Amino acid sequence: MGNVVRQSWYALPSLLRFVLRRLAIGILLCVGVTLVSFSLTQVVPGDPVAASLGDYASSDPATVEAFRQRFGLDKPLPEQYFIYVTNLLQGDFGQSLQTRRPVAADLAQYMSATIELAIVAMTVAMIGGVGLGIIAAVNRDRWPDQVIRVVSLAGVSVPTFWLSLVCLYVFFFQLGWSPGVGRLPPGASGPMTITGLYTIDAMITGNWRVLGQALSHIALPAMVLAIYTIGAITRFTRAAMLEAFDQEYIRAARAKGMPERVVVMRHVLRPALAAIITVSGMAFGRMLGGAVLVESVFSWPGLGEYAYRSALALDLRAIMGVSLVIAAVYILVNLVVDILYAVVDPRIRLG
Amino acid sequence: MRSAWLQPLGIIGAGMLTIIVMLAILAPWIIPFDPNAQAFGRFLPPNGENWFGTDQLGRDIFSRVVHGARVSLPYAAQLVVLSAVIGTILGAIAGYFGGWIDGLIMRAADLVMAFPDIILAMAVVAALGPNLFNAVLAVVIVSWPIYARVVRSMILTLRDEPYVQSSRLLGASSGRALWRDIRPNVAGPVVVLAALEYGHAVLILSGLSFLGLGAQPPTAEWGSMVSEGSKYFDKWWMSVFPGLAILAVVLAANFLGDTLRDAFDPKSTKAFR
Amino acid sequence: MSAAPLVAIDTLTISLPSADGQRLFPVREVSLEIGRGDIVGLAGESGSGKTITALSLLGLLPPGGRMSGRIDFEGRDLVGLGPAEISAVRGRDIAMVFQDPMTALHPMLSIERQLTEHLRHHRGVDAKAARERAIELLELVRIPDAATALRRYPHQFSGGMRQRIAIAMALCCGPKLLIADEPTTALDVTVQAGILRLLQRLRTELGLSVLLITHDMGVMSALTDRVAVMYAGRIVEQGMRGDVLGRPRHPYTYGLLGALPHDRGEEMVLRPLEGTPPAIGALPQGCPFHPRCQFAQPVCRTAEPALRTVAPGRAIACTIDPLGEMAA
Numbered sequence: 047m048g049n050v051v052r053q054s055w056y057a058l059p060s061l062l063r064f065v066l067r068r069l070a071i072g073i074l075l076c077v078g079v080t081l082v083s084f085s086l087t088q089v090v091p092g093d094p095v096a097a098s099l100g101d102y103a104s105s106d107p108a109t110v111e112a113f114r115q116r117f118g119l120d121k122p123l124p125e126q127y128f129i130y131v132t133n134l135l136q137g138d139f140g141q142s143l144q145t146r147r148p149v150a151a152d153l154a155q156y157m158s159a160t161i162e163l164a165i166v167a168m169t170v171a172m173i174g175g176v177g178l179g180i181i182a183a184v185n186r187d188r189w190p191d192q193v194i195r196v197v198s199l200a201g202v203s204v205p206t207f208w209l210s211l212v213c214l215y216v217f218f219f220q221l222g223w224s225p226g227v228g229r230l231p232p233g234a235s236g237p238m239t240i241t242g243l244y245t246i247d248a249m250i251t252g253n254w255r256v257l258g259q260a261l262s263h264i265a266l267p268a269m270v271l272a273i274y275t276i277g278a279i280t281r282f283t284r285a286a287m288l289e290a291f292d293q294e295y296i297r298a299a300r301a302k303g304m305p306e307r308v309v310v311m312r313h314v315l316r317p318a319l320a321a322i323i324t325v326s327g328m329a330f331g332r333m334l335g336g337a338v339l340v341e342s343v344f345s346w347p348g349l350g351e352y353a354y355r356s357a358l359a360l361d362l363r364a365i366m367g368v369s370l371v372i373a374a375v376y377i378l379v380n381l382v383v384d385i386l387y388a389v390v391d392p393r394i395r396l397g
Numbered sequence: 398m399r400s401a402w403l404q405p406l407g408i409i410g411a412g413m414l415t416i417i418v419m420l421a422i423l424a425p426w427i428i429p430f431d432p433n434a435q436a437f438g439r440f441l442p443p444n445g446e447n448w449f450g451t452d453q454l455g456r457d458i459f460s461r462v463v464h465g466a467r468v469s470l471p472y473a474a475q476l477v478v479l480s481a482v483i484g485t486i487l488g489a490i491a492g493y494f495g496g497w498i499d500g501l502i503m504r505a506a507d508l509v510m511a512f513p514d515i516i517l518a519m520a521v522v523a524a525l526g527p528n529l530f531n532a533v534l535a536v537v538i539v540s541w542p543i544y545a546r547v548v549r550s551m552i553l554t555l556r557d558e559p560y561v562q563s564s565r566l567l568g569a570s571s572g573r574a575l576w577r578d579i580r581p582n583v584a585g586p587v588v589v590l591a592a593l594e595y596g597h598a599v600l601i602l603s604g605l606s607f608l609g610l611g612a613q614p615p616t617a618e619w620g621s622m623v624s625e626g627s628k629y630f631d632k633w634w635m636s637v638f639p640g641l642a643i644l645a646v647v648l649a650a651n652f653l654g655d656t657l658r659d660a661f662d663p664k665s666t667k668a669f670r
Numbered sequence: 671m672s673a674a675p676l677v678a679i680d681t682l683t684i685s686l687p688s689a690d691g692q693r694l695f696p697v698r699e700v701s702l703e704i705g706r707g708d709i710v711g712l713a714g715e716s717g718s719g720k721t722i723t724a725l726s727l728l729g730l731l732p733p734g735g736r737m738s739g740r741i742d743f744e745g746r747d748l749v750g751l752g753p754a755e756i757s758a759v760r761g762r763d764i765a766m767v768f769q770d771p772m773t774a775l776h777p778m779l780s781i782e783r784q785l786t787e788h789l790r791h792h793r794g795v796d797a798k799a800a801r802e803r804a805i806e807l808l809e810l811v812r813i814p815d816a817a818t819a820l821r822r823y824p825h826q827f828s829g830g831m832r833q834r835i836a837i838a839m840a841l842c843c844g845p846k847l848l849i850a851d852e853p854t855t856a857l858d859v860t861v862q863a864g865i866l867r868l869l870q871r872l873r874t875e876l877g878l879s880v881l882l883i884t885h886d887m888g889v890m891s892a893l894t895d896r897v898a899v900m901y902a903g904r905i906v907e908q909g910m911r912g913d914v915l916g917r918p919r920h921p922y923t924y925g926l927l928g929a930l931p932h933d934r935g936e937e938m939v940l941r942p943l944e945g946t947p948p949a950i951g952a953l954p955q956g957c958p959f960h961p962r963c964q965f966a967q968p969v970c971r972t973a974e975p976a977l978r979t980v981a982p983g984r985a986i987a988c989t990i991d992p993l994g995e996m997a998a
Contacts, residue, residue, distance in 0.1 A: 078508040203647040207607045208640030294773035302788035303761030335513030392823040
């Protein structure tokens with residue numbers, strides 16, 4: 047029986063096998079994530095009911111009883127966990143103390159703003175980081191490399207929340223180049239919601255005025271959010287390129303008389319890019335963390351800003367919801383990244 | 398041999414850190430004013446007496462920034478030491494014993510790393526209550542896995558070294574073999590990693606304080622000072638100077654850590670073949 | 671030997687920057703000729719300068735490396751060529767096969783891309799013609815099902831097959847000189863023989879000149895016409911294969927051959943080579959080989975011997991020539 051399973055497993059194409067294995071790991075990680083968030087709700091000092099319901103609601107015995115019933119708080123822990131996961135699977139993340147709405151509804155509302163910000167920032171970071179990394183590696187130990195090294199170290203050293211404030215002060219308050227905080231000017235209405243990403247929706251509906259507004263609003267926070275990731279990707283790209291440069295196949299390519307430009311862009315960059323793809327998934331996770339800080343300064347109505355307000359209000363259900371969603375996004379992104387890597391590298395694609 | 402320009406960065410980093418640590422130690426004697434005394438006019442811009450200006454309560458920002466080093470530096474150090482110790486022990490256990498213990502520890506590490514660190518830290522602090530101690534605890538929970546991974550992979554390569562094998566054959570217990578044969582080899586990389594992580598620890602702690610989840614007013618902590626300053630947007634000096642202090646510490650730690658990594662990591666020091 | 675050799679290396683000296691700002695000389699005053707259709711062997715231990723000599727033919731010195739002397743290739747001096755000119759020679763007129771086919775083929779580029787990219791670059795051929803040429807070459811090196819092989823990647827081939835592909839890659843532009851740097855060292859013994867036969871056949875079929883670099887005297891004797899032996903950056907013995915390998919006159923060659931099993935029933939006492947070659951930055955005074963030489967005399971400690979002709983087509987760099995009588 048086991049043998050049959052094993053045989054049919056190995057009969058699958060290697061790329062599919064790879065994807066299935068990654069998928070299984072991703073699902074396991076998601077289960078683990080719910081375990082972590084469930085445990086965190088258990089360690090709250092004092093009465094968990096009060097922590098979840100807030101002082102006002104927990105003074106009403108009927109509400110408390112309903113809450114106990116719903117989450118099975120009188121039952122043993124494993125059963126409570128089971129109820130918790132079942133609720134999650136049905137999209138029930140509980141009630142936010144702060145907004146008095148279901149957390150799931152809040153998450154759905156705020157998610158698109160964060161995704162839009164992160165996509166723009168990640169694009170900027172990938173282009174900037176890979177570009178700078180290539181320049182640094184090609185000029186190894188000469189002055190462009192030295193300058194880029196200092197700049198990228200500064201990029202990973204600057205406190206994001208402070209840089210947000212400074213940029214806002216300089217480019218909005220002093221120079222007036224940036225239109226200020228938020229996704230759109232105050233009072234402006236967004237484009238018709240299709241994807242939830244204002245820039246995309248504005249393009250689809252041909253609403254050029256809103257597109258301009260959305261772009262000018264997203265530029266500054268996206269740049270600030272990208273700074274750390276640019277630094278990290280630059281340094282990683284440089285290292286990956288230098289490692290590839292040391293390989294015998296690069297010497298072989300040069301011995302074939304290929305021009306240095308082709309050697310760098312085709313022979314060196316390709317294996318380096320495969321490595322860069324894998325770290326970009328992790329970099330994306332860090333970027334989602336940085337989004338909390340940037341969004342809170344720029345009043346960007348995304349998950350980070352929501353998490354910030356929830357954390358200040360000690361709104362446990364809401365912040366757990368954000369953690370779960372972001373962890374799930376992170377796991378999903380890394381799954382995609384792994385698959386991309388497999389597609390790029392023939393050794394995995396073809397087994 | 399790596400080129401000579403790497404060392405200046407390390408020297409600059411070490412020099413900056415030394416000066417900052419000295420300032421922190423000597424702060425009570427060198428700061429001109431009591432960091433919490435509301436002794437001046439409110440919102441004074443930088444001037445001859447208050448070099449960095451004053452805040453909304455008329456406190457001297459220069460004194461608060463210098464005094465703030467006494468908060469940020471030791472808490473970040475505790476955080477790094479705690480994570481390094483916990484991570485090293487767990488990584489060593491995982492690498493040395495292998496099997497299901499290894500699986501358990503490393504899956505836990507994967508799990509923690511699936512959360513962006515600041516968000517998991519926010520959740521932990523929200524659950525435990527906002528103060529600097531809980532913030533440190535929260536960040537320890539999110540930062541041990543990186544040490545565990547590094548130490549585990551080192552142990553895996555060291556475990557099969559002949560001298561480690563032979564001492565096991567000679568009857569040294571697992572614990573003693575770990576301690577005596579492997580510790581010297583693991584210590585270097587862990588120190589380098591800790592130096593690199595120190596800057597990140599300062600960043601994440603001040604970030605949590607900025608969000609109101611770490612140090613609470615009136616503690617003179619850089620992140621919460623930036624946060625207070627952000628409420629008075631046009632009084633730029635309230636945010637700029639504590640932020641520069643964070644930048645200086647993190648930059649110095651990263652300069653030093655990066656140079657150490659180049660010196661210790663045989664991969665990047667690999668000479669041209 | 672023919673009157674106009676394909677390559678004539680004349681007193682080639684190569685210097686590299688060292689870590690402490692000094693200059694090192696991994697190759698000193700090397701002179702070597704390779705005739706058309708000749709297979710010339712370059713022997714020596716690692717660090718003797720044989721690989722860097724070969725790389726200098728392609729202008730591929732490590733950063734900061736400098737050459738002096740002449741490398742005459744079909745009437746052109748390669749030493750003076752600028753980067754663009756030498757890169758036009760590389761891969762087109764002079765091609766190279768590396769030691770380890772596992773690392774010398776790019777793991778992420780298809781065989782077709784790797785076989786044709788330089789052909790298209792140097793000769794400006796279109797994709798279709800390049801593919802036909804690639805198939806032709808894969809068949810020449812006996813890769814089965816060449817058309818399918820083009821679409822595959824290096825990891826899908828065995829080591830021996832990969833080395834054949836690497837050889838096909840080198841031959842794509844129809845080079846006149848093939849440099850083979852330890853082409854069989856990384857391969858199994860059974861596979862080695864196949865690669866050697868292939869090189870032999872290419873010489874007869876294509877009239878290819880080969881510079882074969884190896885420390886394996888067995889490979890050397892199987893393939894070459896003439897042999898040069900390098901030690902510490904200099905040629906210490908040079909001559910026809912049968913002479914050098916059969917009746918070595920330099921004590922170093924003699925020592926190297928000690929590693930080669932042979933059953934000629936020689937009465938001569940063979941002492942295997944002991945010790946390691948000196949670092950190029952720390953050569954001993956006098957003959958660089960004297961600390962390891964079983965025949966060393968006091969004079970060997972003072973003067974470094976020059977390469978001198980001892981018989982027609984035969985030169986050694988040894989002051990005392992202890993094996994001269996026996997060889998003669």
